[in-house]
Amino acid sequence: xxxxxxxxxxxxxxxxxxxxxxxxxxxxxxxxxxxxxxxxxxxxxxxxxxxxxxxxxxxxxxxxxxxxxxxxxxxxxxxxxxxxxxxxxxxxxxxxxxxxxxxxxxxxxxxxxxxxxxxxxxxxxxxxxxxxxxxxxxxxxxxxxxxxxxxxxxxxxxxxxxxxxxxxxxxxxxxxxxxxxxxxxxxxxxxxxxxxxxxxxxxxxxxxxxxxxxxxxxxxxxxxxxxxxxxxxxxxxxxxxxxxxxxxxxxxxxxxxxxxxxxxxxxxxxxxxxxxxxxxxxxxxxxxxxxxxxxxxxxxxxxxxxxxxxxxxxxxxxxxxxxxxxxxxxxxxxxxxxxxxxxxxxxxxxxxxxxxxxxxxxxxxxxxxxxxxxxxxxxxxxxxxxxxxxxxxxxxxxxxxxxxxxxxxxxxxxxxxxxxxxxxxxxxxxxxxxxxxxxxxxxxxxxxxxxxxxxxxxxxxxxxxxxxxxxxxxxxxxxxxx
Amino acid sequence: xxxxxxxxxxxxxxxxxxxxxxxxxxxxxxxxxxxxxxxxxxxxxxxxxxxxxxxxxxxxxxxxxxxxxxxxxxxxxxxxxxxxxxxxxxxxxxxxxxxxxxxxxxxxxxxxxxxxxxxxxxxxxxxxxxxxxxxxxxxxxxxxxxxxxxxxxxxxxxxxxxxxxxxxxxxxxxxxxxxxxxxxxxxxxxxxxxxxxxxxxxxxxxxxxxxxxxxxxxxxxxxxxxxxxxxxxxxxxxxxxxxxxxxxxxxxxxxxxxxxxxxxxxxxxxxxxxxxxxxxxxxxxxxxxxxxxxxxxxxxxxxxxxxxxxxxxxxxxxxxxxxxxxxxxxxxxxxxxxxxxxxxxxxxxxxxxxxxxxxxxxxxxxxxx
Numbered sequence: 001x002x003x004x005x006x007x008x009x010x011x012x013x014x015x016x017x018x019x020x021x022x023x024x025x026x027x028x029x030x031x032x033x034x035x036x037x038x039x040x041x042x043x044x045x046x047x048x049x050x051x052x053x054x055x056x057x058x059x060x061x062x063x064x065x066x067x068x069x070x071x072x073x074x075x076x077x078x079x080x081x082x083x084x085x086x087x088x089x090x091x092x093x094x095x096x097x098x099x100x101x102x103x104x105x106x107x108x109x110x111x112x113x114x115x116x117x118x119x120x121x122x123x124x125x126x127x128x129x130x131x132x133x134x135x136x137x138x139x140x141x142x143x144x145x146x147x148x149x150x151x152x153x154x155x156x157x158x159x160x161x162x163x164x165x166x167x168x169x170x171x172x173x174x175x176x177x178x179x180x181x182x183x184x185x186x187x188x189x190x191x192x193x194x195x196x197x198x199x200x201x202x203x204x205x206x207x208x209x210x211x212x213x214x215x216x217x218x219x220x221x222x223x224x225x226x227x228x229x230x231x232x233x234x235x236x237x238x239x240x241x242x243x244x245x246x247x248x249x250x251x252x253x254x255x256x257x258x259x260x261x262x263x264x265x266x267x268x269x270x271x272x273x274x275x276x277x278x279x280x281x282x283x284x285x286x287x288x289x290x291x292x293x294x295x296x297x298x299x300x301x302x303x304x305x306x307x308x309x310x311x312x313x314x315x316x317x318x319x320x321x322x323x324x325x326x327x328x329x330x331x332x333x334x335x336x337x338x339x340x341x342x343x344x345x346x347x348x349x350x351x352x353x354x355x356x357x358x359x360x361x362x363x364x365x366x367x368x369x370x371x372x373x374x375x376x377x378x379x380x381x382x383x384x385x386x387x388x389x390x391x392x393x394x395x396x397x398x399x400x401x402x403x404x405x406x407x408x409x410x411x412x413x414x415x416x417x418x419x420x421x422x423x424x425x426x427x428x429x430x431x432x433x434x435x436x437x438x439x440x441x442x443x444x445x446x447x448x449x450x451x452x453x454x455x456x457x458x459x460x461x462x463x464x465x466x467x468x469x470x471x472x473x474x475x476x477x478x479x480x481x482x
Numbered sequence: 483x484x485x486x487x488x489x490x491x492x493x494x495x496x497x498x499x500x501x502x503x504x505x506x507x508x509x510x511x512x513x514x515x516x517x518x519x520x521x522x523x524x525x526x527x528x529x530x531x532x533x534x535x536x537x538x539x540x541x542x543x544x545x546x547x548x549x550x551x552x553x554x555x556x557x558x559x560x561x562x563x564x565x566x567x568x569x570x571x572x573x574x575x576x577x578x579x580x581x582x583x584x585x586x587x588x589x590x591x592x593x594x595x596x597x598x599x600x601x602x603x604x605x606x607x608x609x610x611x612x613x614x615x616x617x618x619x620x621x622x623x624x625x626x627x628x629x630x631x632x633x634x635x636x637x638x639x640x641x642x643x644x645x646x647x648x649x650x651x652x653x654x655x656x657x658x659x660x661x662x663x664x665x666x667x668x669x670x671x672x673x674x675x676x677x678x679x680x681x682x683x684x685x686x687x688x689x690x691x692x693x694x695x696x697x698x699x700x701x702x703x704x705x706x707x708x709x710x711x712x713x714x715x716x717x718x719x720x721x722x723x724x725x726x727x728x729x730x731x732x733x734x735x736x737x738x739x740x741x742x743x744x745x746x747x748x749x750x751x752x753x754x755x756x757x758x759x760x761x762x763x764x765x766x767x768x769x770x771x772x773x774x775x776x777x778x779x780x781x782x783x784x785x786x787x788x789x790x791x792x793x794x795x796x797x798x799x800x801x802x803x804x805x806x807x808x809x810x811x812x813x814x815x816x817x818x819x820x821x822x823x824x825x826x827x828x829x830x831x832x833x834x835x836x837x838x839x840x841x842x843x844x845x846x847x848x849x850x851x
Binding site: 112113114115116137138158159161165166169170172173182186188189190192193194195196197198199200201202203204205207208209225226227228247248249251252253254255256292293295296299300351352353354355380383384385418419420421422423424425426427431435438439440442443444446447449450451452453454465 | 534535536537538539558559588590594595598599601602611615616617618619621622623624625626627628629630631632633634635637638639643654655656657658675678681682683684706707709710713758759760761762781784785804805806808820821822823824826827828830831833834837838849850
């Protein structure tokens with residue numbers, strides 16, 4: 001993965017730049033010693049690393065504004081960082097950039113149950129947003145699997161999803177407003193406790209823009225009352241095709257489960273070996289969860305089981321109590337840990353139309369054979385968001401490159417069947433160069449024109465999302481302006 | 483003269499060749515402001531391109547009549563969950579509403595409070611920008627974070643950034659049963675409190691409105707399997723107390739259709755405004771309006787429909803309160819239709835418009851300047 005050559009003029013000015021930042025921040029909020037900046041050299045895409053010029057940890061919107069104003073005047077690229085859990089390299093630094101971390105912005109600013117929202121600083125973790133309202137029976141719906149660690153800022157940047165978005169939507173559907181600092185330091189408010197925009201839907205545009213349009217420091221998030229209860233059912237099938245048809249039939253029948261998770265045989269085997277959840281050994285497993293009162297759950301599950309039986313399942317397991325429900329989820333929730341035990345792995349994130357599921361799984365099997373690398377599949381089947389896990393050996397020469405090539409082929413396959421490169425992780429650097437497989441030059445040009453409006457010098461997270469050659473003329477404008 | 487291109491390529495050519503302003507529209511049933519320019523209508527681009535009920539997705543050309551979309555969904559027991567309103571009764575317009583028009587104006591009805599707005603269901607768009615270039619964004623899958631979300635930007639941009647040619651969107655199953663709980667005799671403050679309590683419950687209220695007329699009627703809609711709806715009706719009745727009645731099936735559907743289309747204000751004299759506020763601010767905003775203004779509350783109080791004497795500036799009544807006001811129907815053109823944005827946002831919006839439509843020919847005068 002190529003990154004732009006660092007600007008030597010910026011590297012040479014490091015002492016002045018750091019001195020200016022130190023003037024507007026607390027002494028421990030500017031990190032510039034190389035031994036310490038190393039802690040920020042990568043995010044969860046650990047294959048790529050580069051220590052930044054400096055790291056700043058502002059403690060207020062005003063401080064974020066002051067930092068950005070300085071970086072704007074000094075023409076220094078800024079890479080915003082939430083908790084650094086991006087799997088796509090969204091927070092990967094360049095040697096000439098300032099990392100702007102929101103880790104110190106963790107306050108809850110307002111909780112309003114009558115109007116069903118919470119306003120938080122965006123360094124707060126996803127799970128602790130729910131933590132702030134759960135004693136009153138409320139929760140924040142988007143639940144990315146990194147929710148214990150990931151920050152709301154990163155969720156907004158990547159428009160994060162989760163297992164339950166079939167019913168509750170992703171971040172953009174649960175975001176009501178933001179306080180955002182533009183690259184020149186201007187502080188703006190977009191949206192709020194009311195619904196919908198007066199003009200263009202700028203909130204919708206900012207959500208998922210990977211930190212390239214502004215730095216979001218505060219967010220107004222929709223909170224919901226928890227359902228009375230939830231219960232999963234586990235189904236095993238002897239082929240991916242049949243499991244895929246069952247998913248489609250459930251959806252067509254008018255039941256809307258809160259989650260439909262799919263695991264294929266390689267994944268089931270790994271999870272079973274690791275977590276011993278007692279899963280049946282079969283080709284495909286579905287975990288379907290529904291919500292409501294006990295009677296409502298019974299009715300929905302009754303219908304779902306009736307549909308499942310038509311597909312000759314090798315196993316149907318209903319959870320009779322919380323303990324059994326926990327066992328059903330146990331394997332699924334430990335899937336990534338299980339994979340990590342056996343091998344290094346790369347987690348993909350393409351989305352496909354649900355109807356293409358069997359076809360795509362078959363093609364992935366072929367590709368896996370062709371490359372000689374194992375692929376396990378675990379994903380959100382209700383919305384077609386796949387997470388193929390490619391197993392490889394990082395210590396083996398050439399294996400990472402082989403794995404990346406296989407990953408690229410799988411993602412191209414997703415696009416080919418009418419899907420997309422990334423459903424919830426974001427483009428970052430990981431899928432940057434594949435953007436041309438999904439979008440024509442005119443499509444990319446139009447997106448880059450949006451960045452021109454928000455950040456004319458292309459200083460915010462500049463080497464992400466768009467292929468480097470496509471964005472080169474814009475990024476070099478910033479250099480020429482010096 | 484009217485241009486009604488039959489293909490996306492023809493539409494792109496028409497825009498590239500245009501020498502003056504274009505008045506872009508779908509069926510022309512939701513016209514806002516005083517558009518000028520040669521009419522460019524999308525009705526020639528018609529037809530459902532793809533419908534996969536098992537994937538909850540539909541793709542349709544922008545000029546497809548909304549009725550055609552709704553009929554196809556109905557046949558599979560599905561629907562547009564955001565419940566787009568029909569503006570014809572309120573505005574006294576005629577014509578055929580199109581799916582592209584719904585998207586261009588981000589039209590959402592009472593269910594917006596629970597299920598989300600039109601923009602929340604949009605998966606992909608194809609459009610022609612002001613230079614005549616065809617652009618696509620998003621796709622037809624439910625989760626997609628590949629690049630910027632121009633789908634949301636285009637939704638609600640009323641043809642000012644580009645002319646939609648194709649839209650893809652998520653649909654949802656149509657529930658088997660619906661019923662509404664009606665609370666009687668509440669004033670606006672008490673009504674909003676009751677609506678908030680219901681919306682803050684686990685009982686999945688899919689409509690929450692209040693009509694202050696005739697002593698006050700406060701409505702809560704529940705949808706789903708019949709047994710589940712009845713269970714939740716009981717729970718809510720217990721929670722809220724007071725004098726209640728229940729509307730079932732068609733009776734409930736009928737009431738919500740009227741609320742959706744604001745038929746209470748159809749055929750009346752005066753201006754119609756639509757205000758979006760924080761629900762708990764609604765009662766105070768109503769107090770400021772005075773006796774001459776007739777109102778309806780939807781979205782748990784967050785959406786205020788107001789019928790006011792001509793040329794009354796209701797936007798001014800939002801002073802000090804967050805939110806925005808749109809003038810939906812008016813004879814004169816003295817007051818802007820859309821709520822002015824604060825300076826930094828207005829600048830961004832103007833910048834986007836300049837980029838997407840450098841010649842300023844698409845619906846000039848609509849949405850800002």
